[in-house]
Amino acid sequence: MFLNPIHHITIDALDPYKMAEFWAEVTGYAIHPDDVEGDEEILLEPGQPGVPGMLFIRVPDAKSVKNRVHLDIQPPVGTRDETVERLTGLGARLVDDRRREDGSGWVVLADPEGNELCIERSAAERAAA
Template identity: 65%
Template sequence: MTTPIRHITIDAHDPWRLAQFWAQVTGYTVSDEDAPGDDEALLTSEESGSPGLLFIRVPEEKIVKNRVHLDIEPPVGTRDETVERLLAAGATLHEDHRKDDGLGWVTLRDPEGNEFCVERGAAERGQTQA
């Protein structure tokens, strides 16, 4: 059974730029139908049934904390390696919830200020990927 969720939609001032950032976060691909300056940009996964990320141009500024956010589990590497990679890609650190024992997560903001969390990967939790 596939998910009934087709897209997760995110408001943006610059949909193309934000889609480029999130492509680095997720490994998703920007649609061939989208280009810089468009009012929307769609990211899709090669994994069947995964919802796309749709970025839509809006004039409003982001003012408060997101009511919904994405939690990212690194598909390869560690949480800390992923955090460093995403900071280099344009994310900013919002809150660091890492603990001395290796547990916890890091809350980052994308280039337009939307919060998201980076958790430990399955290998760090002692689990195997299915």
């Protein structure tokens, strides 16, 4: 029997609601209906059993060094490049472009508070390669 012991992925944030709004756009998760702007903790719910939620907790200090853990995002629809464009339009910042001429590779972005995430090719792009 498969058990997923991870309940939440917790991210420290200066502005938990703003971060949850950004990551809701990245993941398609929904902000918990009881959570509102100004709360100390904001939960994103995946809407699927067994999938960890994302919990944003207010902290007083800004991110100052490279993440020890980051999320790799594989777009469920569209392409890697469309996703990079969409997320930078939402406030993400380009950190490193690891795309290769053959279409492989990934893009490292930082969310609005500087946490790194990688955007990989979609499953459709991988299948077409």
